[in-house]
Amino acid sequence: MFHLYDFLIYCFITAYTPGANNLLSMSNAIRLGFRRSVRFNFGILAGFAVVMSVCTAFSATLYSFLPKVKMVMQILGAAYMLYLAWKVWKSSADLNNDGGKEASFLSGMILQFANPKIYIYAITAMTLYILPVYHSIGSMIIFTIILTLIGASGSFIWALFGAAFCKVLSKHTKVVNLVMALLLVYCAIALFL
Numbered sequence: 595m596f597h598l599y600d601f602l603i604y605c606f607i608t609a610y611t612p613g614a615n616n617l618l619s620m621s622n623a624i625r626l627g628f629r630r631s632v633r634f635n636f637g638i639l640a641g642f643a644v645v646m647s648v649c650t651a652f653s654a655t656l657y658s659f660l661p662k663v664k665m666v667m668q669i670l671g672a673a674y675m676l677y678l679a680w681k682v683w684k685s686s687a688d689l690n691n692d693g694g695k696e697a698s699f700l701s702g703m704i705l706q707f708a709n710p711k712i713y714i715y716a717i718t719a720m721t722l723y724i725l726p727v728y729h730s731i732g733s734m735i736i737f738t739i740i741l742t743l744i745g746a747s748g749s750f751i752w753a754l755f756g757a758a759f760c761k762v763l764s765k766h767t768k769v770v771n772l773v774m775a776l777l778l779v780y781c782a783i784a785l786f787l
Contacts, residue, residue, distance in 0.1 A: 596723070600723070600781055600784045601723040603780070604718070604778075604781045605744045610751065614705060614709050615638050615709065615752075616749055619634065620755075623754070628753055630697060631697045633699045634699065634702040635753055637705075639742070643742045645707065645713065646745070649716030649720065650738045653716070653717050653720035657720075674714055675782035676778070676779065676782050678778055715745060720741075724737045
C-alpha cells in the first residue's frame with residue numbers, strides 16, 4: 595500500500611530544509627533580487643530532473659535485481675532520516691553565505707551533480723515509498739517528475755521569500771527546526787509500520 599502522507603511529508607521536508615540549493619537560491623535572491631536569480635533556479639530544476647532520472651533508473655534496477663535490498667534500504671533510509679532530523683534540529687539560521695556564486699542557469703544545473711542531498715532524496719523516496727508499490731515505466735516517469743518538481747520547488751520558494759523568510763527563520767529557528775525534525779523522525783518510524 596502506498597503511504598501518500600508519509601511520502602509527501604518526507605519529500606517536502608527534504609525539499610524545504612536548508613541545503614545547498616535552498617541556501618544559494620536565497621542568497622542569490624537577497625543579493626540580486628528574485629528576477630535575476632530565476633535563471634539559477636531553472637538550472638536547479640534542469641539538473642534536478644537529470645539527477646532524479648538517473649537515480650530512478652538506478653533504484654529501479656537495483657530493486658528488481660536484488661529484492662533483499664528492500665530491508666537494507668529501509669534501514670539506511672530510516673538512518674538517513676534520523677540523521678537529517680538531528681541536523682535540522684541542530685542547524686542554525688546562518689543563511690548569508692553566498693560563496694561568491696553567480697546566479698546562472700549553468701551554475702544551478704552543475705550544483706545538482708555535486709549535491710548529495712538530491713541523490714539520497716531520490717534513492718530513499720524511490721526504494722522506500724514508490725518501488726514497493728509501483729513497477730511500471732509510466733509510474734516511474736510520473737514519480738520522477740513529481741519528485742523533481744517537489745524537490746526543486748524548495749529553491750524557488752526560498753528565493754521568492756528571500757530576506758523575509760530568512761528573518762522569520764532566524765526569529766523562530768528552534769521551533770521550526772524541532773517541528774521538521776519530529777516529522778522526519780515520524781517518517782523514519784513509519785517505514786517499519
